[in-house]
Amino acid sequence: MTEAAAPERVHIIGTGLIGTSLGLALTRAGESVTLEDLSTTNAALARDLGAGKTSVDVDPDLVVVATPPDVTAACVARALDRWPHAVVTDVASVKVAIIDALRLEGADLARFCGSHPMAGRERSGAVAGRHDLFHGRAWVLTPTVETSETAVALVRSVAATVGSAVVTLEPEEHDAAVASVSHVPQLVASLVAARLEHLADSSVALAGQGLRDVTRIAASDPHLWTQILSGNAHAVRDILAALATDLHAVIGALDALGSDQDALGARGTLARAIAAGNAGHARIPGKHGAAPTAYATVRVLIPDEPGQLGRLFADVGAIGTNIEEFHLDHGLGQAFGLAEIDVVPGAAAALAEGLEERGWRLHG
Amino acid sequence: MTEAAAPERVHIIGTGLIGTSLGLALTRAGESVTLEDLSTTNAALARDLGAGKTSVDVDPDLVVVATPPDVTAACVARALDRWPHAVVTDVASVKVAIIDALRLEGADLARFCGSHPMAGRERSGAVAGRHDLFHGRAWVLTPTVETSETAVALVRSVAATVGSAVVTLEPEEHDAAVASVSHVPQLVASLVAARLEHLADSSVALAGQGLRDVTRIAASDPHLWTQILSGNAHAVRDILAALATDLHAVIGALDALGSDQDALGARGTLARAIAAGNAGHARIPGKHGAAPTAYATVRVLIPDEPGQLGRLFADVGAIGTNIEEFHLDHGLGQAFGLAEIDVVPGAAAALAEGLEERGWRLHG
Structure with a gap:
């Protein structure tokens, strides 16, 4: 070869x-x-x-x-x-x-x-x-x-x-991998989003960035995904079954806490579920294909007026910091948005200073 | 009052x-x-x-x-x-x-x-x-x-x-709302991320933006979340139970397809799960607190070299388009990233043209 x-x-x-x-x-x-x-x-x-x-x-x-x-x-x-x-x-x-x-x-x-x-x-x-x-x-x-x-x-x-x-x-390895990193996340995002379908407007209005991120891919095409999921039924099924087991443990713990806030072991089950998520999340490679890099984040308040994000872009460009990640967070359609700019730790102070000099309000 | x-x-x-x-x-x-x-x-x-x-x-x-x-x-x-x-x-x-x-x-x-x-x-x-x-x-x-x-x-x-x-x-309405838009998404993101904990490196390396989005909040603090979930046990439990019912329907459909690719009704169950996710996702308010706005997206290839994202910011700032959303998508740590810039539909053509004039490669 x-x-x-x-x-x-x-x-x-x-x-x-x-x-x-x-x-x-x-x-x-x-x-x-x-x-x-x-x-x-x-x-x-x-x-x-x-x-x-x-x-x-x-x-x-x-x-x-x-x-x-x-x-x-x-x-x-x-x-x-x-x-x-x-x-x-x-x-x-x-x-x-x-x-x-x-x-x-x-x-x-x-x-x-x-x-x-x-x-x-x-x-x-x-x-x-x-x-x-x-x-x-x-x-x-x-x-x-x-x-x-x-x-x-x-x-x-x-x-x-x-x-x-x-x-x-290996073909089996591929199918199991895409089941874990693509097919199961797709299905679960859809299931979470489906719970919003009949929610009151006043409740859905409380949606924050977390929900938006979790459900972004729930907008995907049902026809295409039915073909994909059908073709990988075994691998997807096995991971969903394991996930269902974890889910029932959590439901059981919540049931126990619902009738007795001191239920033995229930809080341990909840904490372990969240901690296992921490451990799994830490496995996802960062931008450069290696382990996730610890970037420093500079947070900037963006007034919700025409041209503000463009002005931020121009200022960040003028300051010349190399940006690793950029994330935009919305509140409840109110006066401000929050931009998160990730840079290598050594560059954060200069970026923050440059932005403050240009009149931006930093946040955290 | x-x-x-x-x-x-x-x-x-x-x-x-x-x-x-x-x-x-x-x-x-x-x-x-x-x-x-x-x-x-x-x-x-x-x-x-x-x-x-x-x-x-x-x-x-x-x-x-x-x-x-x-x-x-x-x-x-x-x-x-x-x-x-x-x-x-x-x-x-x-x-x-x-x-x-x-x-x-x-x-x-x-x-x-x-x-x-x-x-x-x-x-x-x-x-x-x-x-x-x-x-x-x-x-x-x-x-x-x-x-x-x-x-x-x-x-x-x-x-x-x-x-x-x-x-x-109403207090009950609040607790049910945060269960739907915050507590359940948190738990489910954790459960999906937990499935990655023991995955092979070669499999985890295939992670794309979808998985990153679904699991971002899985990095949250187990101690804090154990308190929150315990305090809202009833409301969270009810939504998780409904979600578990949907999940078992999907697992059942995949089981049926695993033994018979023509299993009656199985593809319908999968398609309905994805379609219900579409409907729920469409309920999430957009930036301005109303129904999601249909923005036009301009996609730009970003060479993974120092300063490129800063240069993009400077150019977008110079063009002066009002930006509604900005999203950065990474491939597998390879030569390019993909920036998605959302603008009101009427502004997309001018932004695309301005970026191409400045030497950017647009993508779709």
Whole structure:
């Protein structure tokens, strides 16, 4: 397996958001790309956007199956048959079910290397395609024991060409990982948000930044997520079951406290649940992919008047501090917002001083 | 009840974060404030910071009990006895349990108006006190049928003086509301984060912005949250039980799909869970306290090099667009970050054009 093993001719089947974006990115990088879609209108649209040439009479080195997840396995099997010398990959967000289906069909798994570019948008279709969709995103490869080194090298090369960070995982490991870091958080955010549906306006008006953060992804598309969750049913189910066990322990503790505020062990259960959350939260990598960095935070009150946030941006830019994170917190639609600017600890004092000199009111 | 009914002499019992911040804010507003704390060192510290005079020999119009929640009811009862003409309020984040305890003691509820300033910090104690802690935050008043109009007016006046938005709710309504918008989201964020504790590094490395948002508040203090959850056990329990019912429906659907991908009704259950989340999420008020505003988003790729975010701020400031929201999204510690700038729809084109002119790469 060498980085030099780049494909010369890439054929993309399915010209939705991912297929079209990949075509745009590879074409821009000088690769020869052909496109195919069940809908010839879709394929022609992707072509007109610059994603490649439309053709079904091709002899590719690499075939990328970028169809909806429910037909991915069948399309991969057909591609392996149709081009007996080509390597085939797919881009679905769930991996084990596809490999199981291919194995059942007796497909040539040496030439198949499943993959998952962790990039998406809230819009779909060729028109939403972007050549930079994969920049700085993880692209997970999930080779099996059967997968040849050539197959892995070709897919790795494509992912690197479009600017992704290549990560290799076992298929089972991938599905369990995305269940933990993506599918379960999505479901739970939806379940928390669902509890707000019939809440009184006066109650929902008390929503703060915590609730906003927890439920932001609850705005996601039910149709897409039903496909994703169905395809990863086992892994998602196992984590949800463990979460349900923890949840029932908490409910039990609250029940006990509801009838007896001195209930033995109940407060311990609550404290352990929150403490376990601390420990898990600390595992999430920071901006630079390592352990979370301890930044210093400068908090600035933003009067809710036109142009204030723009003025803050101009002043922070003029001060010239390197900003690691920026977070905007709203109160109850009142006179002030709160901007949190994270910088490396050594830079906080200069930023705070510079902002105060420019008339900003700091907060904490 | 009139806005003119401002207290002339405010006595604050408990000089932690909230008590000290209130003393600082009221002193700054020209009110006469006295302070008292079980720990005379704490009280002296708050005094030295400018939060008021330390004295126990006082004749206040209004007493604010700002002690830890587990002793609030007892302190309120004592204050009502000690000053038979004063109005008394508290600042605890749970209200029904306090009123129940006072009623049981036969306290003079006409002079008590419970309240909850929805402000806090991740640090505690007098030293963390800020005169602007309550600016733009909701301050909920929870009068009962017994509460006199004078009592309500005095507490309302104090909340308004320190810059809060006053909201009046029934005590039960308050506790149910904070259970929904604060306590349940906190617990669920902790439960999701807890699932990461023993995950492999390679899996946790796939964490994206969705997971970061869902689990941000999972970093909260177990000791404080154990007190809060214990004090609101009934309301939190009821919502968690409803959430558990939804969760089990989802687990059941995933179980069914795990053994039969065509399981009747299973996909419908998943889709309904995500769709209910959509509906609940749409209830959360936007920045201006009304229904969520549909902003247009301009997405900008940020090279992960020193000074780039500062340069963006300077350019956005120079373009002069009024910014409604700003969100920074990180990939996997790779070459780019993604800034999302929300503006009113009419302003998006000018901002995008201005940024492209200044050499920024837009994204979608």
